[in-house]
Amino acid sequence: MEVFVAQDRLSASLHLEARPIDNPPTEPVPVPESTENTETIPAMDGLETTKSDVRRLLVEQGVIFGIDDASLHQALAAWLESGQEKTTVIAQGIKERNGQNATIQLLFVPPPKLVVNAEKQVNHRNHNFVVNVLTGTPLAQMKHATPGTPGMDVLGQEIPPVAGVPLTVEITPLVKEDVHEELGITRYEAAQDGMLQEFSPSKILLTDHLEIRQNIDQTTGNIEAWGSLTITGNITPDWIVRARGDIQVTGGVESSYLEVGGNLMVQGGFFGRAEATEAKVGKKFESLFVQNAKLVVQGDTTIHDSVVNSHLYVDGNLSVTERHGSVLTSRLVASGDVNVRTLGSPNEQAVEVVAGSDPKIWQQIIRLKREQLQYRSLFLRGFLKQPKRPRPFPKTMHILRVRKIKSQRTAAIMERVLLRRQQAVINALKKSSQLPCVRVAQKTYRNTRITIGLYTLKVTEELSGGTFRPDLEQRKIIWSTQ
Numbered sequence: 422m423e424v425f426v427a428q429d430r431l432s433a434s435l436h437l438e439a440r441p442i443d444n445p446p447t448e449p450v451p452v453p454e455s456t457e458n459t460e461t462i463p464a465m466d467g468l469e470t471t472k473s474d475v476r477r478l479l480v481e482q483g484v485i486f487g488i489d490d491a492s493l494h495q496a497l498a499a500w501l502e503s504g505q506e507k508t509t510v511i512a513q514g515i516k517e518r519n520g521q522n523a524t525i526q527l528l529f530v531p532p533p534k535l536v537v538n539a540e541k542q543v544n545h546r547n548h549n550f551v552v553n554v555l556t557g558t559p560l561a562q563m564k565h566a567t568p569g570t571p572g573m574d575v576l577g578q579e580i581p582p583v584a585g586v587p588l589t590v591e592i593t594p595l596v597k598e599d600v601h602e603e604l605g606i607t608r609y610e611a612a613q614d615g616m617l618q619e620f621s622p623s624k625i626l627l628t629d630h631l632e633i634r635q636n637i638d639q640t641t642g643n644i645e646a647w648g649s650l651t652i653t654g655n656i657t658p659d660w661i662v663r664a665r666g667d668i669q670v671t672g673g674v675e676s677s678y679l680e681v682g683g684n685l686m687v688q689g690g691f692f693g694r695a696e697a698t699e700a701k702v703g704k705k706f707e708s709l710f711v712q713n714a715k716l717v718v719q720g721d722t723t724i725h726d727s728v729v730n731s732h733l734y735v736d737g738n739l740s741v742t743e744r745h746g747s748v749l750t751s752r753l754v755a756s757g758d759v760n761v762r763t764l765g766s767p768n769e770q771a772v773e774v775v776a777g778s779d780p781k782i783w784q785q786i787i788r789l790k791r792e793q794l795q796y797r798s799l800f801l802r803g804f805l806k807q808p809k810r811p812r813p814f815p816k817t818m819h820i821l822r823v824r825k826i827k828s829q830r831t832a833a834i835m836e837r838v839l840l841r842r843q844q845a846v847i848n849a850l851k852k853s854s855q856l857p858c859v860r861v862a863q864k865t866y867r868n869t870r871i872t873i874g875l876y877t878l879k880v881t882e883e884l885s886g887g888t889f890r891p892d893l894e895q896r897k898i899i900w901s902t903q
């Protein structure tokens with residue numbers, strides 16, 4: 422008989438060679454039900470001696486773990502009974518269990534870049550070029566790597582397992598990492614509103630400042646960003662760009678609509694052609710030039726070159742003093758000071774400059790004046806309109822009378838509202854610690870209208886550089902070269 426230990430040392434086998442049978446047993450040898458108290462099981466002659474020899478061989482081979490006494494007893498009994506050659510596994514080790522690698526499941530599904538309707542048509546204005554993510558949105562869940570379970574060979578030596586490979590996920594501060602060691606998982610979710618910069622099993626990049634390295638055109642569609650944008654290119658005509666933060670454009674903006682919660686900086690021009698370019702800016706605005714545009718800015722505004730055929734409503738100071746610094750055929754309304762190099766042009770194009778007035782109230786005043794004229798015109802048309810018949814029907818006369826009364830009443834109401842808005846401008850000017858002014862560095866041409874508060878001065882002759890200031894006692898605007 423021989424004892425063989427497997428190469429991986431996870432098992433030991435007993436090899437019994439064939440032998441002649443002298444006295445075959447008349448009864449089968451009982452098999453022990455457990456490995457305990459095997460010495461009390463009755464055995465045929467020579468069985469215990471043989472078992473002792475096997476145990477001696479096991480000790481010589483160093484097998485001390487996982488010995489199965491029941492298998493050993495059954496193998497020896499069958500061998501003593503039949504005498505046939507036999508090989509039996511009598512010791513079994515415990516195989517190690519390697520750890521599992523870390524895995525990640527992406528929970529957020531970004532919308533498709535192109536939106537195709539049921540007719541398989543693509544609306545190029547509704548691309549999901551910028552993917553916005555709401556606060557608290559689940560992004561991914563990672564299952565941790567496990568260390569594994571060690572095993573034991575028949576020689577009594579521990580078999581170390583191969584630990585699972587961990588997974589490293591790159592995240593940004595806008596991604597919340599919630600680790601649950603007891604569950605063996607890590608959850609990732611959006612800590613605040615932001616935009617997806619990259620989304621993959623190895624990178625979950627949520628940012629509040631996104632760079633778009635191309636023009637805004639049919640390949641991007643309209644843009645809505647829950648953060649700041651840097652556009653390396655131009656904003657081509659007829660597109661809408663909205664951002665909660667700042668927008669910086671390295672090129673120009675042409676005939677588009679912009680809504681900016683923060684600052685807007687346009688290194689190129691801000692201009693319109695067939696349609697005016699319009700923008701609402703939450704803080705400061707800066708551009709090379711503004712042409713054929715309408716701007717509503719809630720902060721200081723700096724134009725480096727010129728303003729042409731545009732309307733600017735600025736809740737702060739307005740400066741057009743670099744390069745040409747000219748203002749042509751435009752309306753400038755600012756709650757603070759207005760600084761320019763040149764107002765108007767030699768061909769006497771109309772320019773209106775308003776300083777020291779709330780742009781919102783001034784826009785309401787302009788709208789009320791326009792509607793008031795419309796209702797007065799309607800009143801006159803209804804009053805002077807003559808029926809075609811010599812003697813009109815009573816119903817026709819009633820309609821004309823109602824139209825006349827409504828238009829007259831509406832015009833009167835708007836006039837009272839207009840007076841209240843104008844009085845608010847006067848009160849704000851009186852309470853101001855530092856009176857606003859309009860500074861012109863070089864020339865002011867004819868047909869230029871200067872308004873500070875509600876005091877208006879129409880320039881009737883060409884003036885050199887100077888300052889326009891309000892005189893509250895004389896209730897007018899004075900011009901001085903100082």
